[in-house]
Amino acid sequence: MATYRYSKSQELFRRAAGVIPGGIYGHFSPAPLVPPSAYPFYTARAEGSRFWDVDGNVFIDYMCAYGPMVMGYGAAHVEEAAAAQRRLGDSTTGAAPVMVELAELLVDIMPAADWAFFAKNGADVTNFAVMIARDATGRDKIVMIDGGYHGTAGWMQAPGHHGVSEEDQRHVVRIPWNDVPAFEAVLDQYPGDVAGFIATPYHIPTFADSQMPADGYWEKIQALCRRHNVVLIVDDIRHGFRLDMAGSSAYFGFTPDLTCLCKAMANGYPISALVGCEALKSTAARVFHTGSYWFQAVPMAAARANLVKMGEINAPQVMLTRGALLLDAMVNIARGYGYELKVTGVPSMPYVRITNDESLMLHQDWCAECTRRGAYFTPHHNWFISAAHTDADIQRTLEIVDEAFKAVRAKYGSAFQS
Amino acid sequence: MIESLVKANLNLYAVLRNLPLLVKSDPVAAKTVAQWRIGIQFVVWRGPAATLVFEDGTCVFERGRHGNTEVVFGFITPAHFNRMMDGKGTPVPLKGFRHLGFMRNEFPKIADRLAFFLKPTDAKLADPHYLAVNTRLTLATAVFAARELALFDPTCRQVAGRIRDGAVLLKILPDGPSAHLIFEGGEVTAGLGDVQRPMARIDFRDQATANAFLNGRLDPFTAIASGEVAIRGQTPMIDNLSLIFDRIPGYLG
Numbered sequence: 001m002a003t004y005r006y007s008k009s010q011e012l013f014r015r016a017a018g019v020i021p022g023g024i025y026g027h028f029s030p031a032p033l034v035p036p037s038a039y040p041f042y043t044a045r046a047e048g049s050r051f052w053d054v055d056g057n058v059f060i061d062y063m064c065a066y067g068p069m070v071m072g073y074g075a076a077h078v079e080e081a082a083a084a085q086r087r088l089g090d091s092t093t094g095a096a097p098v099m100v101e102l103a104e105l106l107v108d109i110m111p112a113a114d115w116a117f118f119a120k121n122g123a124d125v126t127n128f129a130v131m132i133a134r135d136a137t138g139r140d141k142i143v144m145i146d147g148g149y150h151g152t153a154g155w156m157q158a159p160g161h162h163g164v165s166e167e168d169q170r171h172v173v174r175i176p177w178n179d180v181p182a183f184e185a186v187l188d189q190y191p192g193d194v195a196g197f198i199a200t201p202y203h204i205p206t207f208a209d210s211q212m213p214a215d216g217y218w219e220k221i222q223a224l225c226r227r228h229n230v231v232l233i234v235d236d237i238r239h240g241f242r243l244d245m246a247g248s249s250a251y252f253g254f255t256p257d258l259t260c261l262c263k264a265m266a267n268g269y270p271i272s273a274l275v276g277c278e279a280l281k282s283t284a285a286r287v288f289h290t291g292s293y294w295f296q297a298v299p300m301a302a303a304r305a306n307l308v309k310m311g312e313i314n315a316p317q318v319m320l321t322r323g324a325l326l327l328d329a330m331v332n333i334a335r336g337y338g339y340e341l342k343v344t345g346v347p348s349m350p351y352v353r354i355t356n357d358e359s360l361m362l363h364q365d366w367c368a369e370c371t372r373r374g375a376y377f378t379p380h381h382n383w384f385i386s387a388a389h390t391d392a393d394i395q396r397t398l399e400i401v402d403e404a405f406k407a408v409r410a411k412y413g414s415a416f417q418s
Numbered sequence: 419m420i421e422s423l424v425k426a427n428l429n430l431y432a433v434l435r436n437l438p439l440l441v442k443s444d445p446v447a448a449k450t451v452a453q454w455r456i457g458i459q460f461v462v463w464r465g466p467a468a469t470l471v472f473e474d475g476t477c478v479f480e481r482g483r484h485g486n487t488e489v490v491f492g493f494i495t496p497a498h499f500n501r502m503m504d505g506k507g508t509p510v511p512l513k514g515f516r517h518l519g520f521m522r523n524e525f526p527k528i529a530d531r532l533a534f535f536l537k538p539t540d541a542k543l544a545d546p547h548y549l550a551v552n553t554r555l556t557l558a559t560a561v562f563a564a565r566e567l568a569l570f571d572p573t574c575r576q577v578a579g580r581i582r583d584g585a586v587l588l589k590i591l592p593d594g595p596s597a598h599l600i601f602e603g604g605e606v607t608a609g610l611g612d613v614q615r616p617m618a619r620i621d622f623r624d625q626a627t628a629n630a631f632l633n634g635r636l637d638p639f640t641a642i643a644s645g646e647v648a649i650r651g652q653t654p655m656i657d658n659l660s661l662i663f664d665r666i667p668g669y670l671g
Contacts, residue, residue, distance in 0.1 A: 013643060022639035030643035032653060037645050160577035160661045207654045359584070359617045359651040380653065 001403045003372040004057040009041040012054060026152075027066055032380045038368035039376075046073035049388040051376075059376040060393045060400075064384035067238055067263030067349075071306060071315065072388025078267045081305030085298045096297035102304045106275050109311060110247045112234075112255050113275035117284055119294050122237035122262040123151025125274040126198065128289045129258045130155070132276070133196030133231035136283040141194045143186050143230075146174040147205040150198060150235050150260075177203040178214045183221060187228050197225055198233040201248035202345065207360070207380045209353065210345030218254040225257075231280070237262040237272070242319055242348040242384070245311050247275075264310075266303035270296070315387040316348060323347025323385040326394045330401050337405040338417030339366075351382040356416035362408060369404035423465055424570045425669045426496035429503040430466045431481060432563035433536065433670065436555050437470060438477040439610070440532050443551045447531045451477060456520065457487030461512070465496040489514030489521060538633060553625050554595050556632040557588060558610060561597040563666045564659060565608035568601075574662045578606065581658045584617025590628040591621050599659065618651035634667065 013030070017023040023030075023041075030036040040053030049072060052058050064070065071078065085098060103116035119125050130142055142155065150156045154168025173190070175182035177199070187194055199221075203211040225232040234256040236248045241264040244251035249259060257280055262272035270293070276284060310316075324347040334341035339362075340355045354363040360379065367379040375397045377383065409417075440447045454472035461467045461483060469484040470477065491509035493499035501507030511518060534542075535551050536559070542548045568578035581601045589596035589612065598613040599606060622628035627646045630636040638660065641647040649656050 010644070017637070017640045017644070022637060023643055025639070029639055031639050031649070034650055034653065035645070035648060036643045041643070158577075158580065160573045160658075162661075162664070166573075207652065359615070360653075361651050364650060 001373050001400070003369075004040070004053075004055070004374070006037070006040050006053065006055050006057070008054040010037075013041050027381075032378070033368075034364040034379055035368060038372050048072040048074070049386055049390065049393050057374070059371070059374050060389070060397055061376050062383040062385070062397075063376055063378055063381070064386050065268060066381070067384055068266070068268045069384075069388075070241065070264040070319075070386050071267045071309065072386060073268070075267050075306070075309075075388070077309045078269070078302045078306050082269060082298050082302040085301035088297070090298045091293060091296050095295045096300065098297050098300045098304060099295065102300045102307075105304055105307055106261075106273060109245055109307065110250070110259070110275055112247055112249050112257075112259050112277065114278040115276055115281045115284065117274045117276075117289075118300065119272045119274070119289075120270050120291060121151075122235070122260060122272055123153060123156070124289075124291065124294075125260040125262065125272045126150040126156065126233075126235055126237070127153055128274050128284075128287065129198065129231075129233045129260055130196060131287045131289060132258065132274075132280055132283050133233060135287050136231060136280055137195045137229060139193045139195035140171040141173055141186075141190050142171060143173045143175060143183060143194060143197045145177045145199045145203060147177070147208070148174075148199060148203065148235075149206070150237075177211050178217055180217065180220045180224070183224055187224065187230070194228065194230050196231040196233050197221060198235055200235045200237075201239045201243065201252055204238060204345065204349075204351065204382055208351075209342065210351040210382060212345075213252060218249075218252050222254045222256075231258060232256045233258045233260065235260045238382075239346075239349065240264055241307070241310060242316055243346055244316050245307075245314070265306065266299050267306045269299035269302035271299035271303050310387070313387065318387045319348035319385045319389075320346060322387075322389050322394065323350060326385070326389075326397060327352070329394075329398050333398065333402050333405060337409050338414075339405065339408075345382055348385045349382050350385075352377070362412060362416050365411065366404050366408045369407045370400050373400040373403055375400040375404075420570075420572065421669075422496040422500060424566065426462055426465045426493075426499045427566040427570055428563045428666070428669050429500055430460060430462070430468050431566055432559050433503065433532075434460070434468065434470070435479045435562060436532060436536075436558055437528060438479050439554060439558055440528070440535065440551070441475075441477040443554050444531065444535070444547075447528060448475060450527050450531065451475060454524070456489065456517065457485060458514075458521075458525070459483050459487045459490045460493070460499070460509075461490060462493040462496055462499045465493070465499065487513075489517050491521075538629075543629065549625060549629055553590065553629040553632065557590070557595060557597050557628065559670070560632055560663055560666065561588065561599050561608040561610075563670065564599055564662045565606045567662050567665055567669075568599075568606045571662075571665065574665055577658050577661045581655050582617070582652060584652065584655065585613045585615070586655050586659055587613050587616035587619040589619065589621050590625055591623055601655070616651065618649070618653060618655040620656060621648040621650075623647065 033039040042054045043051045044054045106116040107113045154164045157164045239248040240261045258276040327343045331341045342355045344351045364379040367377040370377045452475045457471040459469050469480045490513035492512040538552050567574040583602050585600045587598045623646045
């Protein structure tokens with residue numbers, strides 16, 4: 001099996017480094033891809049479950065643009081709806097009717113939604129949710145999970161990060177995941193001053209296994225929030241519509257006050273949403289929060305068409321099933337080579353790690369070998385399965401996985417084998 | 419107050435402690451101390467203390483007060499010590515008055531040599547010997563300073579709290595020099611040389627790359643993406659360690 005080279009990616013990156021901070025910044029930065037030389041940096045085009053880099057290499061995409069691609073790149077139902085709306089207008093003076101239709105759709109499919117508010121990125125709505133919680137309660141403190149990610153604003157980042165002041169962190173209290181007594185302790189420590197609790201439906205720290213909620217966790221958190229009038233915020237930006245079309249809270253059986261949505265909404269079109277309960281609707285109306293492109297109609301039309309189609313085929317179930325098919329087979333292949341492949345999280349967005357080497361160097365090498373052969377695997381982040389991944393994709397991926405294990409075994413010999 | 423104490427720790431345990439490495443790396447420094455036979459203690463009231471011993475052309479640095487040295491220098495506050503390190507203050511000789519001449523005339527020669535190598539300019543770095551010594555000293559300063567910051571700087575303590583147990587190796591390819599930090603149970607140990615089975619590692623392609631990286635002249639993200647600097651292993655350890663490294667110039671810049 002031939003392995004890829006990336007001379008054009010590297011050449012473009014050298015140009016980029018001259019005019020763009022870090023060359024490629026943020027979560028697309030090549031820095032966490034180990035080694036970066038095994039990965040493409042620039043995409044020329046994408047279709048279905050695959051993308052082609054600027055060197056002409058093709059990849060089965062298991063990052064799905066870090067989440068937004070959910071029904072396949074260029075999915076016809078989305079592109080047709082977007083094109084139709086584009087012909088009518090996109091960024092215009094006055095909101096488009098499709099905004100109302102999209103809000104009605106979200107209220108219809110999500111039990112936790114009595115209203116919907118639209119923005120562009122996940123952090124737009126996590127910020128808004130926190131502002132609403134503070135305004136509704138007249139309190140300051142926000143409780144979040146240690147290692148949780150809700151965007152890049154000062155309050156969201158861990159202490160010590162560049163550009164983050166102590167003041168940014170002053171009203172943020174971090175507690176461990178799955179630790180109800182820790183939340184109770186915070187409520188005791190700051191009586192009448194906790195405005196909101198924000199967490200993802202299950203915990204997805206980078207470079208670490210995903211952690212599901214313990215039995216009764218969300219039920220207890222919800223009960224404590226209700227008892228202490230704390231606004232319960234679920235950051236469903238990454239998980240949303242990959243577990244359940246009714247929202248991940250429905251999957252886990254609880255009802256948040258506010259739910260933040262983004263990635264899977266519009267199959268790549270830029271839109272996010274905050275949905276919430278009736279009791280917070282008037283607060284949401286009076287907290288001023290807006291952006292230049294937040295009323296763009298094309299992404300709303302794309303989102304509406306996408307969510308309808310996802311509902312029709314029960315896309316979360318499709319992704320969960322295909323993910324399980326792929327992952328179960330990968331685990332078996334790994335075992336055949338003496339490696340233990342640990343899968344955490346749900347199969348539609350799994351975190352995968354070879355456990356034989358605690359330093360992750362073996363795992364990083366294996367991900368790199370897979371990517372060099374056309375299955376795009378990152379070593380540090382959960383992967384994403386889309387509804388566009390086909391049986392043929394899975395079969396091809398398994399062949400690549402097998403070859404990659406062969407390559408790392410040749411490199412490491414019997415070291416790390418269980 | 420705490421900032422002054424942390425800076426004093428850095429000055430003593432990360433900067434002045436480079437003297438043995440300087441003597442090993444630089445013939446001029448080695449020649450300067452070749453005939454010295456003297457022990458000096460630096461004692462900061464409610465602050466760090468260290469012992470330097472020059473003997474038979476070698477220099478040994480130890481944290482704390484050790485042995486009955488010929489000279490003891492006292493500093494009434496960490497800020498007092500920091501002023502001396504900035505060349506703006508003088509220590510209080512608690513012992514060794516008959517060595518005042520040495521301290522006034524001889525010791526500054528090695529201190530100045532250290533300062534020379536720790537303050538690079540483009541012109542100085544064009545000299546291969548300077549580049550080599552500056553790189554060695556800067557690498558050592560980085561790991562020893564990171565240890566102090568991880569334990570004593572309030573923000574860095576929070577950052578270090580997120581670093582899992584294990585060793586992080588920093589190595590200049592192909593053959594070194596190298597340095598490491600070991601995090602274990604809330605303790606942090608810094609050292610020079612390789613370490614077996616590091617949990618994470620930063621490999622610099624060559625000396626010039628390491629020098630530019632360590633002196634803040636190379637954007638880390640670009641350097642990593644382009645392969646000039648390679649990171650492997652538990653990269654969250656490196657991410658967090660970088661946040662600590664980035665605070666060193668705030669104290670010593």
